[in-house]
Amino acid sequence: MKRIIDGKTYNTETATQLASWSTASDPEMQGISYEAGGILFQTRHGAYFVVNHNDGLELWEDGYEKLIPLDPEQAQRWAEQYCSAEEIETLFGEMPEAGDAEAKLTLRMPEVLRKRLVALAEGRKQSLNAWIVRCLEGCAEMADRQAAEKRP
Structure with missing residues (x-):
């Protein structure tokens, strides 16, 4: 999929796939069968975008796929929702523990x-x-x- 949004190109063929999620319905439970999910990408120049798909559940402007540009904070929030802690830290670096922020101090002593x-x-x-x-x-x-x- 390739889209130009606000004068910038987002292309799944040239971007790096970072993470994905998907879910499928149980047709016996709901009477319909569908699959939905999303894939997080990063362009060669560091921009993030996600491609969501719903395989027939809802028709979007791109058909059943929707490309959404994300800033780094939005990409991290997306990953926090759909990825493991290890995957998040691989993508965005080590995260601090909850609580007050820490400061590093160098101390010289004998x-x-x-x-x-x-x-x-x-x-x-x-x-x-x-x-x-x-x-x-x-x-x-x-x-x-x-x-x-x-x-x-």
Whole structure:
């Protein structure tokens, strides 16, 4: 299928198929038989589009197939609906865990201190990172309490 939309070409023959989904009815349950689905593509220049098909269920302007351009966020939402977590991260990169966003911090310290901190963290069955974050949270809470006590 090839379509030109807003002056840009979307061609399933030259684009890369990234993911797909499909479903079929059980004719014994509903009395009719159909298949519906969609395929996510990416053009050679990085644009996303999806081709949906419904095999006779509803006639669209392209017959029983419909090509829809997607921006990267829409393509990711499409993948989140129809793909596994592994497929999504293969297509769009590793996703952060739910919760507050994390920031990366590079910390320079003497090697002797790092070894002491590693031993302390291991003694609590934590990673060094988790142990340091907990220590910083405790320091921040203490500073907040001290600041609150000084307020008139």
